[in-house]
Amino acid sequence: MGSTGGVLVALALSAWLITLSAFDIRQRRLPNVLTLPGAAIVLAGAAIAGYGRGATLGAAALFAAYAAVHLIAPAAMGAGDVKLAIGVGASTGALGPDAWALAALLAAALTMGWAAVLLATRSDATVPHGVSMCISAAAVLWLVLP
Numbered sequence: 014m015g016s017t018g019g020v021l022v023a024l025a026l027s028a029w030l031i032t033l034s035a036f037d038i039r040q041r042r043l044p045n046v047l048t049l050p051g052a053a054i055v056l057a058g059a060a061i062a063g064y065g066r067g068a069t070l071g072a073a074a075l076f077a078a079y080a081a082v083h084l085i086a087p088a089a090m091g092a093g094d095v096k097l098a099i100g101v102g103a104s105t106g107a108l109g110p111d112a113w114a115l116a117a118l119l120a121a122a123l124t125m126g127w128a129a130v131l132l133a134t135r136s137d138a139t140v141p142h143g144v145s146m147c148i149s150a151a152a153v154l155w156l157v158l159p
Contacts, residue, residue, distance in 0.1 A: 022058070023154050026104055030147035033097065037143035043093030052100035055107075064107035071106010071113045072099045078117075094142050101150045112153050119149035 029051050037043055052072065059068030079098040082090045105116040123145035131138055 019158055023158050026055070026154060027151050029100075030151050034144045034147040037093070037141040037147075041139065041141055042091065043097050043143045045093075045096065048093060048096040048100060052096070052103060055100045055103045059103060059107040062107075067109060067113075068103040068107040072103035074106070074113070075099070075102030075117060090142060094146065097143050097146055101146050105150055105153055108153065108157050112157050116149045116153040119152065120145045123148060 029047075033043060033047055033051075036047065056065070056068055056072060059065050075098040076095065079090060079095045083092060083095045101116065101120075102113065105113040120142070124140055124142045127140045127145065131140065
């Protein structure tokens with residue numbers, strides 16, 4: 014894919030991630046109508062572009078990790094985050110295992126930082142993890158864009 018094609022894909026993914034983040038901030042949930050079709054489009058696009066294996070592995074790995082957390086502690090991670098993990102895992106997995114790992118670790122670090130600020134201010138607000146997932150995926154995407 015040429016640099017113009019890469020930028021267009023990055024812009025489309027960024028628009029999806031911004032939409033998801035805005036929804037998660039306002040509603041504290043990620044709807045299936047945004048997470049699941051987006052994940053399917055990311056997986057299909059990656060396969061068409063020749064990055065299907067990495068995207069599939071990234072989606073499966075992040076989904077499995079998030080599903081495990083959700084099953085063990087449902088209050089700690091919502092089902093929307095688990096579904097979002099498919100698309101985020103696919104988009105970062107298509108970029109390679111290093112990009113995938115960086116995005117996964119950055120998402121956790123952002124959520125922990127946000128939670129620490131809330132604890133320090135003695136706020137009883139909750140932290141929507143989907144926002145951290147989206148920010149980290151976008152940051153990694155734009156970081157590795159040729």
